[in-house]
Amino acid sequence: MKKLVVATFLAATALSLPAHASGEIDEATQAKITEQLTAEGYEVRRIDTEDGYFEVYALKDGKKYELYLNDAFEVVKSKSDS
Numbered sequence: 001m002k003k004l005v006v007a008t009f010l011a012a013t014a015l016s017l018p019a020h021a022s023g024e025i026d027e028a029t030q031a032k033i034t035e036q037l038t039a040e041g042y043e044v045r046r047i048d049t050e051d052g053y054f055e056v057y058a059l060k061d062g063k064k065y066e067l068y069l070n071d072a073f074e075v076v077k078s079k080s081d082s
Contacts, residue, residue, distance in 0.1 A: 025049065036073055053077075 025047055033054060034044045042058040042065065049055060053076065054069040068077040 025054065029054075033069065033073060037067070042067075 030047050033047055033056060037044050037056065037058060040060075042056075042060045044056060044058045046057040047054060048057075050068070054073070056065075056067040056069060058065045058067060064081040066079040067075050070076050
């Protein structure tokens with residue numbers, strides 16, 4: 001019985017976490033991030049997660065960027081190769 005309670009708790013906890021907390025980003029979220037950044041002039045190359053943020057590798061005006069977005073898809077930090 002204890003194993004069932006623990007398993008149920010773990011499953012419920014995992015389902016309540018944000019999608020990117022597990023390191024996996026669903027296709028709809030990736031599409032939204034890509035669409036938003038493309039509209040801002042970026043060419044999105046890769047989307048990962050790091051420290052609770054969406055980490056996006058992109059190009060703009062010939063420069064490489066590493067952008068960090070929060071859950072509202074706002075850029076909270078960026079680094080460039082310049």
